[in-house]
Amino acid sequence: MDAIRSLEESVYVRRFVETVALVLWLTVSLLVSFGLLPVFQVLSTFSVIALVLALRRKLRKLLVAAVALQLPTLIMESISGDLLKASLSMLILIYLTELIDLCLKVKGSLDLGYFTAKLRQVSVVVALSSIVTVAVVLAATSFRVSLDFGSAVLLLILLALLAVQLSR
Amino acid sequence: MSSLQYLSQRPFKFTLKGLLYFALLAVLLITSVLLKSFRPVVLSVPIALTLGFSSVFFRSTRVNVVRAVERSKVMPGEVVRVELIVSSSESCPLEVRDTAGGEVVEGSNIILLNLTGERKLDYKVRLPRRGLYNFGPTLVVYSDPMNLWENVVELGGRSEVVVLPELLSARGLKLGARYTGVWPGEVPSRRSGKGYEFYGVREYVPGDELKRINWRVSARLSKLMSNEQVEEKVTDVLIVVDAGVLGVLNSWEVWDLVDAEASLAASLAYSLLRTGNRVGLVVRARDSMWLRPGFGKRQLDRILYLLAGLEPGEPAPLDYALSMLTPYLLKPNAEFIAITPLLDSNVVNSILDLSPRYSILVISPNPLHGKTGAGYRALEVERNSLIVKLSNICRVIDWVPGTLLLRATRRGGRVGGAWR
Numbered sequence: 001m002d003a004i005r006s007l008e009e010s011v012y013v014r015r016f017v018e019t020v021a022l023v024l025w026l027t028v029s030l031l032v033s034f035g036l037l038p039v040f041q042v043l044s045t046f047s048v049i050a051l052v053l054a055l056r057r058k059l060r061k062l063l064v065a066a067v068a069l070q071l072p073t074l075i076m077e078s079i080s081g082d083l084l085k086a087s088l089s090m091l092i093l094i095y096l097t098e099l100i101d102l103c104l105k106v107k108g109s110l111d112l113g114y115f116t117a118k119l120r121q122v123s124v125v126v127a128l129s130s131i132v133t134v135a136v137v138l139a140a141t142s143f144r145v146s147l148d149f150g151s152a153v154l155l156l157i158l159l160a161l162l163a164v165q166l167s168r
Numbered sequence: 169m170s171s172l173q174y175l176s177q178r179p180f181k182f183t184l185k186g187l188l189y190f191a192l193l194a195v196l197l198i199t200s201v202l203l204k205s206f207r208p209v210v211l212s213v214p215i216a217l218t219l220g221f222s223s224v225f226f227r228s229t230r231v232n233v234v235r236a237v238e239r240s241k242v243m244p245g246e247v248v249r250v251e252l253i254v255s256s257s258e259s260c261p262l263e264v265r266d267t268a269g270g271e272v273v274e275g276s277n278i279i280l281l282n283l284t285g286e287r288k289l290d291y292k293v294r295l296p297r298r299g300l301y302n303f304g305p306t307l308v309v310y311s312d313p314m315n316l317w318e319n320v321v322e323l324g325g326r327s328e329v330v331v332l333p334e335l336l337s338a339r340g341l342k343l344g345a346r347y348t349g350v351w352p353g354e355v356p357s358r359r360s361g362k363g364y365e366f367y368g369v370r371e372y373v374p375g376d377e378l379k380r381i382n383w384r385v386s387a388r389l390s391k392l393m394s395n396e397q398v399e400e401k402v403t404d405v406l407i408v409v410d411a412g413v414l415g416v417l418n419s420w421e422v423w424d425l426v427d428a429e430a431s432l433a434a435s436l437a438y439s440l441l442r443t444g445n446r447v448g449l450v451v452r453a454r455d456s457m458w459l460r461p462g463f464g465k466r467q468l469d470r471i472l473y474l475l476a477g478l479e480p481g482e483p484a485p486l487d488y489a490l491s492m493l494t495p496y497l498l499k500p501n502a503e504f505i506a507i508t509p510l511l512d513s514n515v516v517n518s519i520l521d522l523s524p525r526y527s528i529l530v531i532s533p534n535p536l537h538g539k540t541g542a543g544y545r546a547l548e549v550e551r552n553s554l555i556v557k558l559s560n561i562c563r564v565i566d567w568v569p570g571t572l573l574l575r576a577t578r579r580g581g582r583v584g585g586a587w588r
Binding site: 064067071074075078079083086087088090091094098101105106109111113114115116117118121122124125126128129130132133136137140 | 185188192195196199203205207208210211213214215217218221222225259261262276279280281282284313314315
Protein backbone atom coordinates (compact mmCIF):
# COMPACT_ATOMS: atom_id res chain seq x y z
CA MET A 1 0.00 0.00 0.00
CA ASP A 2 2.84 2.38 0.85
CA ALA A 3 4.45 1.68 -2.50
CA ILE A 4 1.19 2.37 -4.36
CA ARG A 5 0.60 5.57 -2.40
CA SER A 6 4.18 6.65 -3.09
CA LEU A 7 3.73 5.95 -6.80
CA GLU A 8 0.46 7.91 -6.96
CA GLU A 9 2.03 10.79 -5.09
CA SER A 10 5.08 10.85 -7.38
CA VAL A 11 2.83 10.76 -10.48
CA TYR A 12 0.80 13.77 -9.24
CA VAL A 13 3.91 15.77 -8.36
CA ARG A 14 5.58 14.91 -11.64
CA ARG A 15 2.52 15.83 -13.71
CA PHE A 16 2.21 19.13 -11.86
CA VAL A 17 5.86 19.99 -12.55
CA GLU A 18 5.49 18.93 -16.19
CA THR A 19 2.44 21.16 -16.67
CA VAL A 20 4.04 24.17 -14.98
CA ALA A 21 7.22 23.73 -17.05
CA LEU A 22 5.25 23.47 -20.29
CA VAL A 23 3.20 26.61 -19.54
CA LEU A 24 6.34 28.53 -18.58
CA TRP A 25 8.15 27.39 -21.73
CA LEU A 26 5.22 28.58 -23.84
CA THR A 27 5.19 31.94 -22.03
CA VAL A 28 8.94 32.47 -22.42
CA SER A 29 8.75 31.50 -26.10
CA LEU A 30 5.98 34.01 -26.70
CA LEU A 31 7.79 36.76 -24.81
CA VAL A 32 11.09 36.19 -26.59
CA SER A 33 9.66 35.87 -30.09
CA PHE A 34 7.23 38.76 -29.66
CA GLY A 35 8.04 41.50 -32.17
CA LEU A 36 10.53 39.37 -34.13
CA LEU A 37 10.18 38.12 -37.70
CA PRO A 38 7.42 35.50 -38.25
CA VAL A 39 10.03 32.81 -38.99
CA PHE A 40 11.28 33.05 -35.39
CA GLN A 41 7.75 32.85 -34.05
CA VAL A 42 7.17 29.72 -36.12
CA LEU A 43 10.40 28.21 -34.79
CA SER A 44 9.31 28.98 -31.23
CA THR A 45 5.99 27.28 -31.88
CA PHE A 46 7.82 24.24 -33.22
CA SER A 47 9.95 24.15 -30.09
CA VAL A 48 6.78 23.96 -27.99
CA ILE A 49 5.49 21.17 -30.23
CA ALA A 50 8.79 19.30 -29.78
CA LEU A 51 8.45 19.70 -26.03
CA VAL A 52 4.87 18.39 -26.00
CA LEU A 53 5.94 15.43 -28.14
CA ALA A 54 8.85 14.71 -25.78
CA LEU A 55 6.40 14.58 -22.88
CA ARG A 56 3.80 12.54 -24.72
CA ARG A 57 6.22 10.05 -26.25
CA LYS A 58 8.53 10.01 -23.23
CA LEU A 59 11.47 10.80 -25.52
CA ARG A 60 14.19 12.72 -23.73
CA LYS A 61 16.09 13.17 -26.99
CA LEU A 62 13.34 15.45 -28.34
CA LEU A 63 14.31 18.01 -25.70
CA VAL A 64 17.48 18.65 -27.73
CA ALA A 65 15.27 19.52 -30.70
CA ALA A 66 13.14 21.82 -28.53
CA VAL A 67 16.20 23.75 -27.33
CA ALA A 68 17.71 23.83 -30.84
CA LEU A 69 14.48 25.25 -32.27
CA GLN A 70 14.35 27.94 -29.61
CA LEU A 71 18.01 28.92 -30.06
CA PRO A 72 17.70 31.11 -33.23
CA THR A 73 15.02 33.22 -31.53
CA LEU A 74 17.21 33.73 -28.49
CA ILE A 75 20.22 34.66 -30.64
CA MET A 76 18.06 37.11 -32.58
CA GLU A 77 16.76 38.56 -29.34
CA SER A 78 20.33 38.96 -28.03
CA ILE A 79 21.38 40.77 -31.21
CA SER A 80 18.41 43.08 -31.62
CA GLY A 81 16.90 43.21 -28.14
CA ASP A 82 17.85 43.43 -24.50
CA LEU A 83 20.90 41.33 -23.50
CA LEU A 84 19.68 40.77 -19.95
CA LYS A 85 16.28 39.59 -21.16
CA ALA A 86 17.91 37.20 -23.67
CA SER A 87 20.35 35.70 -21.17
CA LEU A 88 17.71 35.27 -18.47
CA SER A 89 15.40 33.69 -21.05
CA MET A 90 18.19 31.28 -21.89
CA LEU A 91 18.62 30.46 -18.21
CA ILE A 92 14.89 29.88 -17.73
CA LEU A 93 14.78 27.63 -20.78
CA ILE A 94 17.71 25.59 -19.42
CA TYR A 95 15.89 25.30 -16.10
CA LEU A 96 12.65 24.20 -17.74
CA THR A 97 14.53 21.71 -19.95
CA GLU A 98 16.17 20.26 -16.86
CA LEU A 99 12.82 19.98 -15.07
CA ILE A 100 11.17 18.18 -17.96
CA ASP A 101 14.24 15.96 -18.41
CA LEU A 102 14.03 15.05 -14.73
CA CYS A 103 10.29 14.31 -15.04
CA LEU A 104 10.95 12.03 -18.00
CA LYS A 105 13.87 10.33 -16.26
CA VAL A 106 11.95 9.43 -13.12
CA LYS A 107 8.90 8.05 -14.91
CA GLY A 108 8.13 4.65 -13.44
CA SER A 109 10.32 5.24 -10.41
CA LEU A 110 8.70 4.77 -7.04
CA ASP A 111 11.00 7.10 -5.20
CA LEU A 112 9.68 10.64 -4.88
CA GLY A 113 12.72 11.49 -2.76
CA TYR A 114 15.08 11.32 -5.74
CA PHE A 115 12.83 13.65 -7.74
CA THR A 116 12.48 16.25 -5.00
CA ALA A 117 16.19 16.13 -4.11
CA LYS A 118 17.24 16.65 -7.71
CA LEU A 119 14.57 19.33 -8.20
CA ARG A 120 15.90 21.18 -5.19
CA GLN A 121 19.52 20.89 -6.39
CA VAL A 122 18.71 22.09 -9.92
CA SER A 123 16.69 25.00 -8.53
CA VAL A 124 19.59 26.07 -6.32
CA VAL A 125 22.04 25.83 -9.24
CA VAL A 126 19.78 27.92 -11.50
CA ALA A 127 19.09 30.49 -8.75
CA LEU A 128 22.83 30.98 -8.13
CA SER A 129 23.46 31.14 -11.88
CA SER A 130 20.74 33.76 -12.33
CA ILE A 131 22.28 36.04 -9.70
CA VAL A 132 25.74 35.80 -11.25
CA THR A 133 24.30 36.12 -14.78
CA VAL A 134 22.54 39.38 -13.93
CA ALA A 135 25.76 40.72 -12.40
CA VAL A 136 27.96 39.62 -15.33
CA VAL A 137 25.59 40.89 -18.04
CA LEU A 138 25.06 44.22 -16.33
CA ALA A 139 28.82 44.60 -15.88
CA ALA A 140 29.50 43.64 -19.50
CA THR A 141 26.88 46.09 -20.74
CA SER A 142 28.09 48.98 -18.59
CA PHE A 143 31.80 48.41 -19.40
CA ARG A 144 30.95 47.80 -23.10
CA VAL A 145 33.00 44.62 -23.27
CA SER A 146 33.37 43.25 -26.79
CA LEU A 147 34.85 40.15 -28.37
CA ASP A 148 37.15 40.25 -31.40
CA PHE A 149 37.67 37.43 -33.90
CA GLY A 150 40.98 36.23 -32.42
CA SER A 151 39.63 35.98 -28.86
CA ALA A 152 36.55 34.12 -30.04
CA VAL A 153 38.67 31.54 -31.93
CA LEU A 154 40.92 31.17 -28.87
CA LEU A 155 37.86 30.61 -26.67
CA LEU A 156 36.54 28.01 -29.11
CA ILE A 157 39.84 26.13 -29.13
CA LEU A 158 39.95 26.17 -25.32
CA LEU A 159 36.37 24.94 -25.16
CA ALA A 160 37.12 22.09 -27.60
CA LEU A 161 40.21 21.07 -25.62
CA LEU A 162 38.22 21.11 -22.39
CA ALA A 163 35.44 19.03 -23.92
CA VAL A 164 37.92 16.47 -25.28
CA GLN A 165 39.67 16.27 -21.91
CA LEU A 166 36.39 15.86 -20.01
CA SER A 167 34.90 13.29 -22.32
CA ARG A 168 37.83 10.87 -21.82
CA MET B 169 22.50 -13.61 0.09
CA SER B 170 25.73 -12.03 -1.01
CA SER B 171 27.28 -8.83 0.21
CA LEU B 172 28.76 -6.86 -2.62
CA GLN B 173 32.24 -5.54 -2.12
CA TYR B 174 33.57 -2.31 -3.49
CA LEU B 175 35.19 -3.60 -6.69
CA SER B 176 36.17 -0.70 -8.86
CA GLN B 177 35.48 2.91 -9.44
CA ARG B 178 35.35 4.10 -13.02
CA PRO B 179 36.76 7.58 -13.68
CA PHE B 180 34.44 10.55 -13.78
CA LYS B 181 32.71 10.57 -17.11
CA PHE B 182 31.19 13.43 -19.01
CA THR B 183 27.67 12.49 -20.06
CA LEU B 184 26.08 13.03 -23.46
CA LYS B 185 24.01 15.79 -21.93
CA GLY B 186 27.16 17.56 -20.74
CA LEU B 187 28.66 17.30 -24.22
CA LEU B 188 25.48 18.77 -25.72
CA TYR B 189 25.78 21.76 -23.39
CA PHE B 190 29.38 22.20 -24.53
CA ALA B 191 28.18 21.99 -28.13
CA LEU B 192 25.65 24.72 -27.36
CA LEU B 193 28.43 26.95 -26.03
CA ALA B 194 30.46 26.28 -29.18
CA VAL B 195 27.46 27.11 -31.40
CA LEU B 196 27.00 30.44 -29.64
CA LEU B 197 30.70 31.31 -30.03
CA ILE B 198 30.72 30.33 -33.72
CA THR B 199 27.57 32.40 -34.28
CA SER B 200 29.26 35.38 -32.65
CA VAL B 201 32.28 34.98 -34.91
CA LEU B 202 30.12 34.57 -38.03
CA LEU B 203 27.91 37.54 -37.18
CA LYS B 204 30.94 39.58 -36.03
CA SER B 205 28.94 40.52 -32.93
CA PHE B 206 29.74 40.11 -29.26
CA ARG B 207 26.10 39.92 -28.20
CA PRO B 208 25.29 36.19 -28.80
CA VAL B 209 28.27 35.29 -26.57
CA VAL B 210 26.35 36.72 -23.64
CA LEU B 211 23.90 33.85 -23.99
CA SER B 212 26.73 31.46 -23.13
CA VAL B 213 27.17 33.13 -19.70
CA PRO B 214 24.13 31.44 -18.03
CA ILE B 215 25.05 28.10 -19.65
CA ALA B 216 28.65 28.25 -18.43
CA LEU B 217 27.48 29.30 -14.96
CA THR B 218 24.96 26.46 -14.62
CA LEU B 219 27.61 23.99 -15.78
CA GLY B 220 30.03 25.35 -13.22
CA PHE B 221 27.60 25.46 -10.28
CA SER B 222 26.24 22.03 -11.14
CA SER B 223 29.77 20.60 -10.99
CA VAL B 224 30.32 22.27 -7.61
CA PHE B 225 27.30 20.45 -6.20
CA PHE B 226 28.60 17.01 -7.18
CA ARG B 227 28.41 14.62 -4.23
CA SER B 228 29.13 10.99 -3.66
CA THR B 229 28.92 8.73 -0.66
CA ARG B 230 29.98 5.22 0.27
CA VAL B 231 27.16 2.79 -0.53
CA ASN B 232 26.80 -0.82 0.50
CA VAL B 233 24.65 -3.21 -1.51
CA VAL B 234 23.54 -6.69 -0.52
CA ARG B 235 21.79 -8.87 -3.07
CA ALA B 236 19.68 -11.94 -2.34
CA VAL B 237 18.39 -14.16 -5.12
CA GLU B 238 15.38 -16.28 -4.17
CA ARG B 239 16.64 -19.55 -5.70
CA SER B 240 19.86 -20.61 -7.36
CA LYS B 241 18.41 -23.48 -9.40
CA VAL B 242 15.22 -23.15 -11.42
CA MET B 243 13.48 -24.71 -14.38
CA PRO B 244 13.04 -22.86 -17.71
CA GLY B 245 10.31 -20.19 -17.67
CA GLU B 246 10.29 -19.76 -13.90
CA VAL B 247 10.32 -16.37 -12.20
CA VAL B 248 13.00 -15.49 -9.66
CA ARG B 249 12.76 -12.68 -7.13
CA VAL B 250 15.87 -10.58 -6.55
CA GLU B 251 16.16 -8.41 -3.47
CA LEU B 252 18.65 -5.57 -3.09
CA ILE B 253 19.39 -3.91 0.20
CA VAL B 254 21.10 -0.59 -0.44
CA SER B 255 22.47 1.35 2.50
CA SER B 256 24.48 4.48 3.05
CA SER B 257 25.47 6.60 6.02
CA GLU B 258 24.75 9.89 4.23
CA SER B 259 21.78 11.13 2.23
CA CYS B 260 22.46 11.20 -1.51
CA PRO B 261 20.35 10.99 -4.69
CA LEU B 262 21.72 8.18 -6.84
CA GLU B 263 20.91 5.62 -9.46
CA VAL B 264 21.31 1.91 -8.80
CA ARG B 265 21.59 -0.38 -11.83
CA ASP B 266 21.66 -4.06 -11.08
CA THR B 267 22.78 -6.21 -13.99
CA ALA B 268 20.00 -8.74 -14.40
CA GLY B 269 20.17 -11.88 -16.47
CA GLY B 270 16.79 -12.60 -18.06
CA GLU B 271 13.71 -10.50 -18.59
CA VAL B 272 12.53 -8.20 -15.78
CA VAL B 273 8.79 -8.84 -15.37
CA GLU B 274 8.00 -6.97 -12.16
CA GLY B 275 9.67 -3.99 -10.57
CA SER B 276 12.84 -2.62 -12.12
CA ASN B 277 16.54 -3.35 -11.94
CA ILE B 278 17.29 0.34 -12.56
CA ILE B 279 16.27 2.35 -9.54
CA LEU B 280 16.51 6.06 -8.81
CA LEU B 281 16.47 6.85 -5.14
CA ASN B 282 17.37 9.44 -2.59
CA LEU B 283 19.19 7.15 -0.25
CA THR B 284 18.93 7.76 3.44
CA GLY B 285 19.88 4.87 5.71
CA GLU B 286 18.82 1.49 4.36
CA ARG B 287 16.40 0.73 1.53
CA LYS B 288 15.05 -2.61 0.42
CA LEU B 289 14.29 -2.96 -3.28
CA ASP B 290 13.14 -5.94 -5.26
CA TYR B 291 12.35 -7.01 -8.77
CA LYS B 292 11.34 -10.23 -10.49
CA VAL B 293 13.05 -11.81 -13.46
CA ARG B 294 11.77 -14.50 -15.78
CA LEU B 295 14.44 -16.90 -16.96
CA PRO B 296 13.09 -18.19 -20.26
CA ARG B 297 15.46 -20.98 -21.21
CA ARG B 298 18.22 -23.28 -20.01
CA GLY B 299 21.48 -21.58 -19.14
CA LEU B 300 23.65 -19.93 -16.53
CA TYR B 301 22.29 -16.48 -15.68
CA ASN B 302 24.45 -13.93 -13.91
CA PHE B 303 23.13 -11.21 -11.65
CA GLY B 304 25.56 -8.43 -10.96
CA PRO B 305 27.67 -6.44 -10.75
CA THR B 306 25.61 -3.62 -9.30
CA LEU B 307 26.45 -0.20 -10.64
CA VAL B 308 25.89 2.82 -8.41
CA VAL B 309 25.82 6.03 -10.43
CA TYR B 310 26.49 9.35 -8.72
CA SER B 311 25.93 12.51 -10.69
CA ASP B 312 25.81 16.26 -10.30
CA PRO B 313 22.38 17.99 -10.14
CA MET B 314 22.16 18.36 -13.92
CA ASN B 315 23.66 14.94 -14.76
CA LEU B 316 26.54 16.47 -16.70
CA TRP B 317 29.08 14.26 -14.98
CA GLU B 318 28.70 10.80 -13.66
CA ASN B 319 30.78 8.56 -11.52
CA VAL B 320 29.99 4.88 -11.75
CA VAL B 321 31.00 2.63 -8.89
CA GLU B 322 30.91 -1.07 -9.58
CA LEU B 323 30.04 -3.28 -6.66
CA GLY B 324 31.50 -6.59 -7.59
CA GLY B 325 29.23 -9.27 -6.23
CA ARG B 326 27.75 -11.69 -8.69
CA SER B 327 25.03 -14.23 -8.10
CA GLU B 328 24.51 -17.09 -10.48
CA VAL B 329 21.20 -18.75 -11.19
CA VAL B 330 21.27 -22.05 -13.02
CA VAL B 331 18.32 -22.80 -15.26
CA LEU B 332 18.38 -26.54 -15.49
CA PRO B 333 17.51 -28.49 -18.62
CA GLU B 334 13.98 -29.82 -18.72
CA LEU B 335 13.73 -33.44 -17.63
CA LEU B 336 12.02 -35.91 -19.94
CA SER B 337 10.77 -39.36 -19.18
CA ALA B 338 13.64 -41.76 -19.90
CA ARG B 339 11.74 -44.93 -19.01
CA GLY B 340 12.11 -48.06 -21.07
CA LEU B 341 15.69 -47.51 -22.08
CA LYS B 342 17.50 -50.84 -21.78
CA LEU B 343 21.24 -50.88 -21.38
CA GLY B 344 23.25 -53.70 -22.93
CA ALA B 345 26.52 -53.31 -21.05
CA ARG B 346 28.42 -56.49 -20.40
CA TYR B 347 30.44 -54.90 -17.62
CA THR B 348 28.50 -54.75 -14.38
CA GLY B 349 29.44 -53.60 -10.92
CA VAL B 350 28.85 -55.26 -7.58
CA TRP B 351 25.74 -53.38 -6.49
CA PRO B 352 22.21 -54.36 -7.47
CA GLY B 353 20.81 -52.32 -10.31
CA GLU B 354 18.82 -52.68 -13.49
CA VAL B 355 21.39 -53.97 -15.98
CA PRO B 356 21.21 -57.73 -16.59
CA SER B 357 24.52 -59.39 -15.75
CA ARG B 358 25.59 -62.81 -17.00
CA ARG B 359 25.10 -64.37 -13.58
CA SER B 360 22.10 -65.88 -11.88
CA GLY B 361 20.62 -64.10 -8.93
CA LYS B 362 17.86 -61.66 -8.06
CA GLY B 363 16.14 -60.21 -11.06
CA TYR B 364 13.17 -60.51 -13.37
CA GLU B 365 14.44 -62.22 -16.53
CA PHE B 366 14.53 -66.03 -16.65
CA TYR B 367 18.04 -67.49 -16.47
CA GLY B 368 17.61 -71.26 -15.89
CA VAL B 369 16.45 -74.05 -13.57
CA ARG B 370 18.44 -75.66 -10.78
CA GLU B 371 17.78 -78.10 -7.95
CA TYR B 372 15.93 -76.68 -4.96
CA VAL B 373 18.09 -75.80 -1.97
CA PRO B 374 16.66 -75.06 1.45
CA GLY B 375 16.06 -71.37 1.80
CA ASP B 376 14.72 -70.86 -1.74
CA GLU B 377 11.43 -68.95 -1.84
CA LEU B 378 8.40 -71.14 -2.55
CA LYS B 379 7.30 -68.90 -5.38
CA ARG B 380 10.56 -69.69 -7.20
CA ILE B 381 9.80 -73.42 -7.40
CA ASN B 382 9.10 -74.54 -10.95
CA TRP B 383 6.33 -77.10 -10.25
CA ARG B 384 6.07 -78.39 -13.80
CA VAL B 385 9.78 -79.28 -14.07
CA SER B 386 9.74 -80.63 -10.49
CA ALA B 387 6.88 -83.00 -11.41
CA ARG B 388 8.69 -84.19 -14.51
CA LEU B 389 12.00 -84.83 -12.72
CA SER B 390 10.40 -86.03 -9.42
CA LYS B 391 12.47 -83.59 -7.37
CA LEU B 392 12.04 -79.97 -6.42
CA MET B 393 13.51 -77.53 -8.93
CA SER B 394 13.82 -73.75 -8.58
CA ASN B 395 13.80 -71.07 -11.26
CA GLU B 396 16.81 -68.81 -11.50
CA GLN B 397 16.73 -65.21 -12.71
CA VAL B 398 19.36 -63.09 -14.37
CA GLU B 399 21.00 -61.00 -11.74
CA GLU B 400 20.64 -57.24 -12.33
CA LYS B 401 23.55 -55.01 -11.41
CA VAL B 402 24.72 -51.48 -11.87
CA THR B 403 27.11 -50.43 -14.62
CA ASP B 404 29.25 -47.52 -15.74
CA VAL B 405 27.80 -45.21 -18.34
CA LEU B 406 29.48 -42.46 -20.32
CA ILE B 407 27.15 -39.98 -21.99
CA VAL B 408 28.70 -38.08 -24.88
CA VAL B 409 26.86 -34.96 -26.05
CA ASP B 410 27.75 -33.67 -29.49
CA ALA B 411 26.72 -30.02 -29.70
CA GLY B 412 29.18 -28.98 -32.41
CA VAL B 413 26.44 -28.05 -34.82
CA LEU B 414 27.05 -24.37 -35.58
CA GLY B 415 26.92 -23.49 -39.25
CA VAL B 416 24.97 -26.56 -40.24
CA LEU B 417 21.56 -25.22 -39.19
CA ASN B 418 20.00 -21.83 -38.51
CA SER B 419 20.82 -20.27 -35.18
CA TRP B 420 17.39 -20.85 -33.58
CA GLU B 421 17.35 -24.44 -34.88
CA VAL B 422 20.80 -24.96 -33.38
CA TRP B 423 19.67 -23.67 -29.96
CA ASP B 424 16.51 -25.81 -30.06
CA LEU B 425 18.61 -28.85 -30.96
CA VAL B 426 21.17 -28.21 -28.22
CA ASP B 427 18.35 -27.66 -25.70
CA ALA B 428 16.87 -31.01 -26.71
CA GLU B 429 20.27 -32.71 -26.39
CA ALA B 430 20.83 -31.19 -22.96
CA SER B 431 17.36 -32.26 -21.81
CA LEU B 432 17.93 -35.77 -23.06
CA ALA B 433 21.37 -36.08 -21.45
CA ALA B 434 20.05 -34.69 -18.16
CA SER B 435 17.10 -37.07 -18.17
CA LEU B 436 19.31 -40.06 -18.89
CA ALA B 437 21.80 -39.05 -16.20
CA TYR B 438 19.00 -38.57 -13.68
CA SER B 439 17.39 -41.90 -14.51
CA LEU B 440 20.68 -43.83 -14.52
CA LEU B 441 22.02 -42.28 -11.34
CA ARG B 442 18.75 -42.94 -9.56
CA THR B 443 19.16 -46.66 -10.23
CA GLY B 444 22.67 -46.65 -8.79
CA ASN B 445 24.78 -46.54 -11.96
CA ARG B 446 27.94 -44.53 -12.27
CA VAL B 447 27.52 -41.88 -14.92
CA GLY B 448 30.14 -39.74 -16.64
CA LEU B 449 29.77 -37.00 -19.22
CA VAL B 450 31.73 -35.77 -22.21
CA VAL B 451 30.52 -32.59 -23.84
CA ARG B 452 31.72 -31.38 -27.19
CA ALA B 453 30.32 -27.89 -27.55
CA ARG B 454 31.68 -24.33 -27.46
CA ASP B 455 33.75 -25.40 -24.48
CA SER B 456 34.57 -29.10 -24.44
CA MET B 457 34.36 -30.60 -20.97
CA TRP B 458 34.25 -33.99 -19.35
CA LEU B 459 33.31 -35.56 -16.04
CA ARG B 460 34.64 -38.85 -14.75
CA PRO B 461 31.89 -41.41 -13.98
CA GLY B 462 30.52 -41.09 -10.48
CA PHE B 463 27.33 -41.71 -8.60
CA GLY B 464 24.99 -39.92 -6.24
CA LYS B 465 23.35 -36.53 -5.98
CA ARG B 466 26.57 -34.58 -6.21
CA GLN B 467 27.40 -36.18 -9.54
CA LEU B 468 23.89 -35.35 -10.75
CA ASP B 469 24.40 -31.74 -9.68
CA ARG B 470 27.71 -31.60 -11.54
CA ILE B 471 26.18 -33.07 -14.69
CA LEU B 472 23.15 -30.77 -14.58
CA TYR B 473 25.40 -27.74 -14.08
CA LEU B 474 27.50 -28.65 -17.12
CA LEU B 475 24.41 -29.29 -19.21
CA ALA B 476 22.78 -26.05 -18.10
CA GLY B 477 25.72 -24.14 -19.54
CA LEU B 478 25.86 -26.14 -22.76
CA GLU B 479 26.26 -23.85 -25.77
CA PRO B 480 26.60 -24.88 -29.41
CA GLY B 481 30.10 -24.96 -30.81
CA GLU B 482 31.80 -25.25 -34.16
CA PRO B 483 31.70 -28.69 -35.80
CA ALA B 484 34.92 -30.54 -34.96
CA PRO B 485 35.90 -34.20 -35.16
CA LEU B 486 34.88 -36.28 -32.16
CA ASP B 487 37.96 -38.48 -32.58
CA TYR B 488 39.87 -37.02 -29.65
CA ALA B 489 36.91 -37.11 -27.28
CA LEU B 490 36.04 -40.64 -28.19
CA SER B 491 39.32 -42.44 -28.88
CA MET B 492 41.44 -40.75 -26.17
CA LEU B 493 38.99 -39.93 -23.40
CA THR B 494 36.69 -42.91 -23.51
CA PRO B 495 39.26 -45.61 -22.58
CA TYR B 496 40.47 -43.28 -19.81
CA LEU B 497 37.01 -42.69 -18.38
CA LEU B 498 35.12 -45.88 -19.11
CA LYS B 499 35.82 -49.51 -18.30
CA PRO B 500 35.72 -51.96 -21.23
CA ASN B 501 32.30 -53.39 -22.05
CA ALA B 502 30.51 -50.64 -20.12
CA GLU B 503 27.74 -48.54 -21.64
CA PHE B 504 28.59 -45.72 -24.03
CA ILE B 505 25.69 -43.42 -24.94
CA ALA B 506 26.24 -40.94 -27.74
CA ILE B 507 23.75 -38.10 -28.18
CA THR B 508 24.39 -36.68 -31.62
CA PRO B 509 22.21 -35.31 -34.43
CA LEU B 510 24.34 -37.35 -36.88
CA LEU B 511 24.96 -34.49 -39.26
CA ASP B 512 28.64 -35.34 -39.61
CA SER B 513 30.06 -38.62 -40.97
CA ASN B 514 33.18 -38.29 -38.78
CA VAL B 515 31.04 -39.03 -35.72
CA VAL B 516 30.03 -42.35 -37.24
CA ASN B 517 33.64 -43.34 -37.94
CA SER B 518 34.62 -42.56 -34.35
CA ILE B 519 31.74 -44.65 -33.00
CA LEU B 520 32.64 -47.50 -35.35
CA ASP B 521 36.16 -47.54 -33.86
CA LEU B 522 34.75 -47.84 -30.33
CA SER B 523 32.14 -50.47 -31.06
CA PRO B 524 34.25 -53.59 -30.38
CA ARG B 525 35.13 -52.40 -26.86
CA TYR B 526 31.86 -50.98 -25.53
CA SER B 527 28.13 -51.47 -25.57
CA ILE B 528 27.06 -48.53 -27.66
CA LEU B 529 23.73 -46.75 -27.80
CA VAL B 530 23.28 -43.80 -30.13
CA ILE B 531 20.36 -41.47 -29.55
CA SER B 532 19.98 -39.03 -32.35
CA PRO B 533 17.67 -36.03 -31.91
CA ASN B 534 16.33 -35.30 -35.37
CA PRO B 535 16.65 -31.57 -36.13
CA LEU B 536 15.26 -32.04 -39.65
CA HIS B 537 11.87 -33.41 -38.68
CA GLY B 538 9.02 -31.51 -40.34
CA LYS B 539 11.40 -29.34 -42.38
CA THR B 540 10.75 -28.89 -46.08
CA GLY B 541 13.13 -27.82 -48.80
CA ALA B 542 15.77 -29.42 -50.97
CA GLY B 543 18.64 -28.59 -48.60
CA TYR B 544 16.93 -30.22 -45.62
CA ARG B 545 15.95 -33.19 -47.74
CA ALA B 546 19.57 -33.77 -48.81
CA LEU B 547 20.71 -33.54 -45.18
CA GLU B 548 18.04 -35.99 -44.13
CA VAL B 549 19.04 -38.54 -46.78
CA GLU B 550 22.65 -38.29 -45.64
CA ARG B 551 21.61 -38.63 -42.00
CA ASN B 552 19.47 -41.68 -42.74
CA SER B 553 22.37 -43.39 -44.47
CA LEU B 554 24.52 -42.76 -41.40
CA ILE B 555 21.82 -44.23 -39.16
CA VAL B 556 21.67 -47.36 -41.36
CA LYS B 557 25.44 -47.68 -41.23
CA LEU B 558 25.48 -47.33 -37.44
CA SER B 559 22.53 -49.61 -36.80
CA ASN B 560 24.60 -52.54 -38.14
CA ILE B 561 26.95 -52.28 -35.19
CA CYS B 562 24.96 -50.71 -32.36
CA ARG B 563 21.51 -49.61 -31.27
CA VAL B 564 20.40 -46.32 -32.77
CA ILE B 565 17.37 -44.39 -31.59
CA ASP B 566 16.08 -41.76 -33.99
CA TRP B 567 14.28 -39.37 -31.67
CA VAL B 568 12.16 -36.40 -32.65
CA PRO B 569 12.56 -33.72 -29.95
CA GLY B 570 9.26 -33.02 -28.25
CA THR B 571 8.01 -36.60 -28.57
CA LEU B 572 8.18 -39.39 -26.02
CA LEU B 573 11.57 -41.06 -25.85
CA LEU B 574 9.88 -44.36 -25.03
CA ARG B 575 8.12 -44.39 -28.41
CA ALA B 576 11.43 -43.80 -30.19
CA THR B 577 13.06 -46.52 -28.07
CA ARG B 578 10.55 -49.11 -29.28
CA ARG B 579 11.46 -48.52 -32.92
CA GLY B 580 15.18 -48.20 -32.14
CA GLY B 581 17.46 -48.68 -35.10
CA ARG B 582 14.82 -48.53 -37.72
CA VAL B 583 15.27 -45.96 -40.41
CA GLY B 584 13.36 -44.98 -43.50
CA GLY B 585 9.87 -43.94 -44.47
CA ALA B 586 8.03 -47.12 -43.58
CA TRP B 587 9.78 -47.58 -40.26
CA ARG B 588 9.52 -44.04 -39.12
